[in-house]
Amino acid sequence: MRVKLLKDIEGAKAGDIVTMAHADAEQRIARGEAADLGEASVRVRFLSSVEPTRLDPQRYEAGSEWIVPESRAEELLAEELVDLVDLDAAPASYPLED
């Protein structure tokens, strides 16, 4: 899990972006020692329209482009609802160390 350290820990300094085990990361986040960076986002183009649901009340029109979380993009790709869009406006580009 990717986190941004808010305090120094062994071998890493506050401000560093590091990857650590999920349980450890959650503990550190809850104690204010790290901040959750979550997953990266990617840009996709919808091949067909997707109707709103209670969980996601947004309607996605066929042909529209959206920035979505990577895991959501994978689901949509698996269902062949979207194409990945390869634009310069690429996903997260801060200096990841993982």
Next chain:
Amino acid sequence: MLTPLRSKLFDKMVSAHLVRPKAGGGATTLTANAAASATLLALTSPTGFTDTDPVLVGAGEDRELVVQTGAPSGNNINLFAPGLKRAHVATEAVTEGIAFDLGAVSATQLDESVESSPIPNDNLRNPEGTIIGHAVLGPRLTVQGWSPQLFALLNGIQLANVLGAGTQADPTQLHCDGDEFGVEDSAIVLTSLLDDGTYLREEFDACGHDYTGMQIPFGQGRPTELVTKFVSANNKQVISALPSYAADVTYRAGKGDQLESLEDISLLEVDGAGFNTTTTANIAAGANSVTVAAITNMAAGDWGVIEGGGRKQVVWLESAVTLTVTFRTRMKYAFPSGATLKELKFIPLGGLNKDTSLFKVGGSVRPVVFDNQRVQAGVRPGSTDFMLSVQPTSHTIDMLRRQWGLPAGAVSGNTLRFSNLIGTDSPIGWYVRCTTKAQKTAIFVGSDCDNALAELTRALQKDNQQGLAMNFRCKVASQLKY
């Protein structure tokens, strides 16, 4: 695990933050649609956006708070998890925010509720079940302390309305006629510490301000508490982590901001022996000087009333030199050349009943509820109502006359006659001066007053200290601090 854990008991509130757009900060639009949970925003311009900025995405009731991580990459900015709460489309506004630490808060209450009605069933004794209706999300905050800026932040007033340099010659000052209230929605972020040293953060987006319970108590030894109810227009999010932005502590309430000592409460009326002139130039809103026809009888520290163009404001003089008058108070409105400027005298109200001296903001706010949305869409500001409420205990003919707004002519010798003239002679204004615990001077002034005569109850009992309840409604309420 659902077993109760003592380690997760609430320990204490760590912070209460109010987030608004930053004046002069980054302001741009989205160039691409972004779905809920996205952690990347594509912007038209990333100018002004920096690492750990609070960022407000969307506008009005759809505005939500996220936090930037890292410097912009090209025109993109990355967000801390969990990213966006809801989807936003290209061209929606993106604004750099600023989180104000509200400092000492007490009695924080989550007056949240969800409508639920039983589903009746004649075949069963119990209802068939429950149907869920609209939900109200938002906290009621009690902030311990007062400053014009805090008052503005808590009432949805833009900070641009707070003027002045914080000196006696130019006090920090806020002049309100009601139109300022509820103009600026805010995000509220409450962070709590649990017993095991972990945190719980509750974020309320696009909160409307229910200012109708706001009071400033003036009595000795009464905590200065500013109470506002916030109603989120769209969302609440709970995260087990500290906020990842840094809060601005400039207006943080502290013990020094308590109004510790009430020095003076007076009514203001025109002094027939004082200065009486007219302006010879227009004076703009926010300005503090004007040329006049004469400066006879004017002295630094005098109070007066400027009246013209259908408006009236109590003013405080700093100097009068060669027909130029400089005021310590700024103008709420523009006044035209030819406006009258008359001196005011103070009618002190002595022996005030305990815990009865208050400045109260009343009025109304209207809940916004839509059939196709579960969460109440905030509140709309309705009316405001500014009132000074006091209870002087001097049962004199003159005080009774002023309580009922009767003219001086209603007094004949030692007799006060009530008549159709009730409420026809109100003071020009009212004046309250306090000293804060940090030894700052706090002045509250009401301009253009009327007696509010509803419910003037007075118990004639020998064992109480019943005062003469007086309520003065004013058109412009001013707050000064230096």
